[in-house]
Amino acid sequence: MNITHHLSDETLIEYASGNLNEALEVVVASHLTLCSHCRQRSHTADHVGGHLLDATKPVEVSHSASDLLNRLRNSETDDTAADQLQSLKTTQKPAQETDNARFLSTDVPRPLARRIPADLDALPWSTMAKGIKHYTLRHADGSKSNHRTGAFKLLKLQPGVKLIEHSHGDIELTLVLKGSYSDSTGRYGVGDVADLGADVTHCPVIDSNEPCIAVVATNSPAQYTGMVGRIMQPFIGI
Amino acid sequence: MTEVKPALDLGTGGSKQDTERKKLNDCLVAIGRTQNETAFATIYEHFAGRVKSFLLGKGMEIDTAEELMQEIMLVVWRRASSYDPGKAAASTWIFTIARNKRIDYLRGNSRVEVELDDSLLEHGPDSHHDADSMETLAIREQDTRKLSEALSKLPNEQQQVMHLSYFRGQSHGDIALWLDLPVGTVKSRIRLAMQSIREGMQLPKGAGAISRKT
Ligand SMILES: [Zn+2]
Numbered sequence: 001m002n003i004t005h006h007l008s009d010e011t012l013i014e015y016a017s018g019n020l021n022e023a024l025e026v027v028v029a030s031h032l033t034l035c036s037h038c039r040q041r042s043h044t045a046d047h048v049g050g051h052l053l054d055a056t057k058p059v060e061v062s063h064s065a066s067d068l069l070n071r072l073r074n075s076e077t078d079d080t081a082a083d084q085l086q087s088l089k090t091t092q093k094p095a096q097e098t099d100n101a102r103f104l105s106t107d108v109p110r111p112l113a114r115r116i117p118a119d120l121d122a123l124p125w126s127t128m129a130k131g132i133k134h135y136t137l138r139h140a141d142g143s144k145s146n147h148r149t150g151a152f153k154l155l156k157l158q159p160g161v162k163l164i165e166h167s168h169g170d171i172e173l174t175l176v177l178k179g180s181y182s183d184s185t186g187r188y189g190v191g192d193v194a195d196l197g198a199d200v201t202h203c204p205v206i207d208s209n210e211p212c213i214a215v216v217a218t219n220s221p222a223q224y225t226g227m228v229g230r231i232m233q234p235f236i237g238i
Numbered sequence: 239m240t241e242v243k244p245a246l247d248l249g250t251g252g253s254k255q256d257t258e259r260k261k262l263n264d265c266l267v268a269i270g271r272t273q274n275e276t277a278f279a280t281i282y283e284h285f286a287g288r289v290k291s292f293l294l295g296k297g298m299e300i301d302t303a304e305e306l307m308q309e310i311m312l313v314v315w316r317r318a319s320s321y322d323p324g325k326a327a328a329s330t331w332i333f334t335i336a337r338n339k340r341i342d343y344l345r346g347n348s349r350v351e352v353e354l355d356d357s358l359l360e361h362g363p364d365s366h367h368d369a370d371s372m373e374t375l376a377i378r379e380q381d382t383r384k385l386s387e388a389l390s391k392l393p394n395e396q397q398q399v400m401h402l403s404y405f406r407g408q409s410h411g412d413i414a415l416w417l418d419l420p421v422g423t424v425k426s427r428i429r430l431a432m433q434s435i436r437e438g439m440q441l442p443k444g445a446g447a448i449s450r451k452t
Contacts, residue, residue: 001360008425008429009428009429009432009433010410010425010428010429012432013400013403013404013428013432014403014409014410016337016404017337017403017404018296018337018338018340018341018349019403019408019409022345022347022350025349025350025351026350028350029350029351029352032352033352033353033356033358033359033360034358034360035360036360036361036362037362039352040362040441041432041436041441044385044432044435044436044439044441045432046326046330046333046334047326047327047330047382047385048385048389048400048404048432048435049330049333049334049337049404050326050327050328050329050330050331050332050333050334051248051327051329051330051385051386051389052246052333052389052400052401052404052405053285053288053289053292053329053332053333053336053404053405054259054288054327054329055246055247055248055249055389055401056246056288056291056292056401056405057246057247057288057291058284058286058287058288058290058291059287059290059291059294060287061286061287061290061304061307062304063304063308064279064282065275065278065279065281065282065283065286065311066275066279068282068308068311068312068315069275069278069315071308072312072315101353101355106357106358108358109352109356109358110352110353110356110358111350111351111352111353139347140347140348141346141347170409170411170421171409191360219409
């Protein structure tokens with residue numbers, strides 16, 4: 001694999017900070033699977049987070065370490081307290097996640113494979129326009145993306161298809177899974193990620209012999225109440 | 239308007255910080271090996287208020303932040319045996335737990351991460367295909383010191399956006415709004431900061447500057 005387009009520092013830091021929505025995390029983790037260079041950068045961003053945690057001024061806490069351990073000890077002998085302690089809505093990674101891995105499509109990196117029911121060719125694609133098909137992805141909880149949560153979808157574009165000139169929302173990631181396309185910012189092949197900001201306007205052309213399949217995710221426009229005057233254009237995708 | 243002055247003390251990256259860091263790493267190891275409660279008290283003393291500050295900074299209600307902080311510190315207690323000081327500082331290990339727990343809490347499902355047994359996982363050119371050494375948060379002690387030095391040498395405006403990115407708000411758009419700066423300026427400060435950090439740690443360059451065949 002010859003990856004020439006990588007994640008930006010800004011996106012890696014948003015990922016390290018826990019600021020990205022699930023759809024963007026899927027695209028980031030999928031690129032990180034295919035790109036050890038960005039994986040290394042992502043680790044550095046985690047280390048920066050650790051250092052900043054060290055450097056942060058602590059706030060006051062209401063309980064001591066021994067309070068906490070006592071509470072734990074009591075909870076181990078008393079189920080009611082254990083329930084109280086577990087009352088927060090937190091989840092563990094389901095055990096099945098690793099167990100069912102062998103049933104997943106190996107066409108695409110695992111973070112994405114977990115969200116599609118079949119190999120790319122076997123998906124129930126729907127047609128958006130001539131030469132343009134899409135498949136709407138679901139979040140882990142089964143929900144689909146909408147205009148409030150941001151986009152999360154696969155696109156399948158026939159060779160020669162040219163998209164109209166468009167610009168982007170605040171964060172938009174496109175990861176190529178099959179085929180390739182080109183625009184004024186370069187050529188994007190399998191594994192390449194387009195991490196373009198709002199300031200970029202472009203018109204991509206599919207230049208591979210086979211259809212180009214890409215996964216697209218955007219941030220949630222609702223989060224960006226402060227972005228006065230910036231309107232998320234109804235985008236086709238990449 | 240939120241208070242945006244960084245409540246931050248990056249020190250000078252000197253040997254006193256090294257000693258302190260090593261002490262915390264050792265405590266975490268002691269908890270993992272022997273469930274040492276004194277060591278846990280030291281870890282808790284140092285990190286509980288910082289983890290809570292992280293949660294509050296990200297917009298969590300104070301009672302929820304306190305409760306989630308306690309849950310995070312219990313995870314630290316329970317999982318300390320999986321901590322390896324050769325791979326990450328205690329602070330990095332605890333930071334990733336806090337970040338992930340916050341996402342669990344907000345979303346009800348886990349942060350999406352690379353799966354190390356993925357058949358598509360690409361190994362770097364100098365990898366020995368050893369999943370353990372390749373795919374952990376491996377960082378050597380001298381790298382930790384270099385990172386610490388690089389961070390402390392950043393210009394104030396860059397320290398500020400880095401701190402705000404990790405510990406305040408939920409996007410770079412938020413930060414731009416608070417600082418009354420264009421988003422592009424926030425992003426370019428982040429890029430400059432990461433560039434200096436990589437240079438300080440003698441790591442390869444960032445996106446765009448590199449075209450790599452694998
Ligand atoms: Zn990359």
